Amino acid sequence: MEYDLECESVSKRFGSVLAVDSVSCGIPSGSFFSILGPSGCGKTTLMRMIAGFEEPDSGDTRIEGQSVVATPPNRRNVKMVFQHLALFPMMNVGENIAYGLRCRGADKAEIARRIDDVLERINLPGVAHREIHQLSGGQKQRIAIARCMVLEPALLLLDEPLGALDLKLRESMKIELKQLQHRFGTTFVYITHDQSEALVMSDHVAVMRNGKFEQVGSPQELYRHPQTAFVAEFVGDSNQWHGRVAGRDGSEVKVEADDGPPVIGVEGGGQNLAEGAAVRVFVRPEHIRMQPLGAAAEPAPEPGRNGEQGKIDSLLFNGGNSRVLVRTASDRLIEVDLPDADSAAELREGEDVALSWPRARTMCFSSSE
Amino acid sequence: MGSKDARRLFLILLFMPFALWIILLIALPNIGMFILSLQEKVGPRVYTYGIANYVEFVNEPIYWNTLLRTATISLLVTALTLLIGFPVAYYIAKIAKKQSKGALFLLCLIPLWVSDLVRAFGWILLLRETGVVSGALQWLGLIDQPVELLYNDVTVVIGLIYTVILFMIVPLVSTLDGMDDSLVEAGFNLGGGRATVLRRIIIPYAMPGIVAGCIVVFMLTAGSYLTPILLGGKNSMWFTEQIYDQFITRYNWESGATFGVLLLVFTSAVVWLGLRLSGQTLAGTVAKS
Numbered sequence: 337m338e339y340d341l342e343c344e345s346v347s348k349r350f351g352s353v354l355a356v357d358s359v360s361c362g363i364p365s366g367s368f369f370s371i372l373g374p375s376g377c378g379k380t381t382l383m384r385m386i387a388g389f390e391e392p393d394s395g396d397t398r399i400e401g402q403s404v405v406a407t408p409p410n411r412r413n414v415k416m417v418f419q420h421l422a423l424f425p426m427m428n429v430g431e432n433i434a435y436g437l438r439c440r441g442a443d444k445a446e447i448a449r450r451i452d453d454v455l456e457r458i459n460l461p462g463v464a465h466r467e468i469h470q471l472s473g474g475q476k477q478r479i480a481i482a483r484c485m486v487l488e489p490a491l492l493l494l495d496e497p498l499g500a501l502d503l504k505l506r507e508s509m510k511i512e513l514k515q516l517q518h519r520f521g522t523t524f525v526y527i528t529h530d531q532s533e534a535l536v537m538s539d540h541v542a543v544m545r546n547g548k549f550e551q552v553g554s555p556q557e558l559y560r561h562p563q564t565a566f567v568a569e570f571v572g573d574s575n576q577w578h579g580r581v582a583g584r585d586g587s588e589v590k591v592e593a594d595d596g597p598p599v600i601g602v603e604g605g606g607q608n609l610a611e612g613a614a615v616r617v618f619v620r621p622e623h624i625r626m627q628p629l630g631a632a633a634e635p636a637p638e639p640g641r642n643g644e645q646g647k648i649d650s651l652l653f654n655g656g657n658s659r660v661l662v663r664t665a666s667d668r669l670i671e672v673d674l675p676d677a678d679s680a681a682e683l684r685e686g687e688d689v690a691l692s693w694p695r696a697r698t699m700c701f702s703s704s705e
Numbered sequence: 706m707g708s709k710d711a712r713r714l715f716l717i718l719l720f721m722p723f724a725l726w727i728i729l730l731i732a733l734p735n736i737g738m739f740i741l742s743l744q745e746k747v748g749p750r751v752y753t754y755g756i757a758n759y760v761e762f763v764n765e766p767i768y769w770n771t772l773l774r775t776a777t778i779s780l781l782v783t784a785l786t787l788l789i790g791f792p793v794a795y796y797i798a799k800i801a802k803k804q805s806k807g808a809l810f811l812l813c814l815i816p817l818w819v820s821d822l823v824r825a826f827g828w829i830l831l832l833r834e835t836g837v838v839s840g841a842l843q844w845l846g847l848i849d850q851p852v853e854l855l856y857n858d859v860t861v862v863i864g865l866i867y868t869v870i871l872f873m874i875v876p877l878v879s880t881l882d883g884m885d886d887s888l889v890e891a892g893f894n895l896g897g898g899r900a901t902v903l904r905r906i907i908i909p910y911a912m913p914g915i916v917a918g919c920i921v922v923f924m925l926t927a928g929s930y931l932t933p934i935l936l937g938g939k940n941s942m943w944f945t946e947q948i949y950d951q952f953i954t955r956y957n958w959e960s961g962a963t964f965g966v967l968l969l970v971f972t973s974a975v976v977w978l979g980l981r982l983s984g985q986t987l988a989g990t991v992a993k994s
Contacts, residue, residue: 387890
């Protein structure tokens with residue numbers, strides 16, 4: 337596979353803090369790659385090293401196969417969309433886009449043609465003479481991207497550019513960004529702390545924590561098969577319990593929960609849990625099935641599933657993403673997804689329900705890490 | 706109604722000191738000066754109105770030469786102050802760490818705690834024939850007899866820069882402080898070198914501060930009296946010295962008033978021209994910083 341960006345054990349230390357700890361990765365050409373992590377995990381430092389604003393203490397960075405460690409930022413074929421976009425306020429839209437071309441020494445006719453062309457591609461034709469402050473938030477985003485893309489970089493870095501937008505606009509910009517990436521065919525490296533942004537847009541996501549990549553994979557892989565407790569917790573929503581391993585049977589482990597009935601689950605991330613080890617158990621709300629208990633006798637748990645009973649504590653109505661909070665007999669709250677918005681109408685708070693979820697979807701991770 | 710009237714009274718009282726200051730100390734004296742400058746003496750205590758004082762100014766080359774000289778040196782001082790002040794301001798606003806910013810700013814302010822006069826005498830102590838610099842050069846064997854470093858244009862320019870540089874640094878720091886670092890980084894990221902980033906991003910961004918600093922520095926320099934007289938001596942040929950001469954030495958108030966009005970009009974014209982050339986407005990620069 338061809339890589340536009342390769343990092344080889346890149347490290348960076350600030351005083352006593354190891355911000356980036358020996359990160360290695362290869363980003364395939366033309367893909368949308370996200371680095372997802374909480375604030376302070378080192379993702380911004382890593383990106384600033386790729387752009388050339390910070391020098392790595394050790395390791396190598398290669399862009400299109402060429403080592404760029406000794407290359408100053410203005411000579412790297414990497415362009416960046418800054419968190420607050422950093423559009424030049426004293427220049428109009430056209431001048432902002434022309435800046436990079438003029439630095440390269442392109443002639444006037446060429447510049448004018450390229451500006452028209454790139455504005456066309458971002459669906460904002462004819463705004464070249466507008467001032468920056470006359471643009472809306474979404475338009476500014478697109479101009480910031482156009483200003484970089486007009487230089488045809490090998491790699492476009494995006495540093496949480498959607499953070500400042502309101503929710504509605506953010507949702508539509510996610511789709512827009514993904515489409516722009518398809519249209520330009522350039523490799524995008526997107527930095528974010530918002531897991532939904534990373535999942536929706538990316539071909540590959542790296543989850544970063546304490547300066548290291550915890551897991552790199554497609555959004556589906558990260559969501560379905562998290563390798564560590566951190567990834568399971570950070571990507572998507574989960575019900576989470578603590579407990580201890582009470583026994584095992586092949587690939588399944590029996591977990592004695594700290595505050596509830598025992599459950600049977602599978603080990604996540606190919607680890608081998610010893611008996612008695614403290615574990616964290618994750619179950620996603622959409623894997624839990626809920627049935628009204630009614631007058632019928634207690635249903636026997638189906639094979640291969642965990643079960644528990646409780647009362648509906650509250651309904652969390654949110655259109656298609658509605659949820660129910662169920663308080664179990666052991667007094668813990670479990671979040672359950674509703675299959676559709678209509679079923680919310682049939683449920684009453686205080687109703688008795690039976691919950692069940694597959695053992696294969698009950699992920700157990702050692703809680704020592 | 707009562708509370709509305711009280712509010713009104715309160716606002717009037719708030720505004721009063723400013724209004725009194727403008728009217729009594731700025732508008733009235735200048736109007737008085739202007740009227741005085743239009744008076745011609747035709748006999749003892751007999752005056753008529755006319756522009757004879759202005760005609761005299763035009764006909765006497767030494768007068769308008771002094772004014773032009775004052776303006777030229779003031780412009781030179783302004784340019785040099787900008788050249789020296791900009792890196793200092795950039796360092797304080799963008800490079801220095803947060804903790805040391807305040808201390809550095811304070812260091813710039815310290816000279817203002819000493820009066821103008823004392824500072825000028827400080828320079829005299831350093832630069833006179835028997836002064837510190839001359840003595841040190843002799844001790845080092847670089848010269849074999851005392852040199853007089855006072856009373857020349859270079860000394861006047863240095864002394865003026867020293868007096869006014871703070872008024873350049875303050876507006877520059879406040880403008881540069883407001884500049885997001887990512888603008889500079891974006892400038893590099895998009896392929897600009899150091900010179901390009903300075904010329905196309907930092908300076909245009911700092912333009913309001915540059916213009917504000919230049920206006921204040923130019924006005925202060927052109928209107929300064931102590932520094933050019935003490936450091937430049939008899940040769941300084943500073944226009945404010947002419948005004949002083951007319952009022953005090955020759956007791957020719959009409960002519961002194963004429964010069965005063967001319968200085969105000971001339972320096973204002975220079976500032977207006979500067980604003981036109983840089984494409985800035987007074988409200989967008991001095992009023993902002």
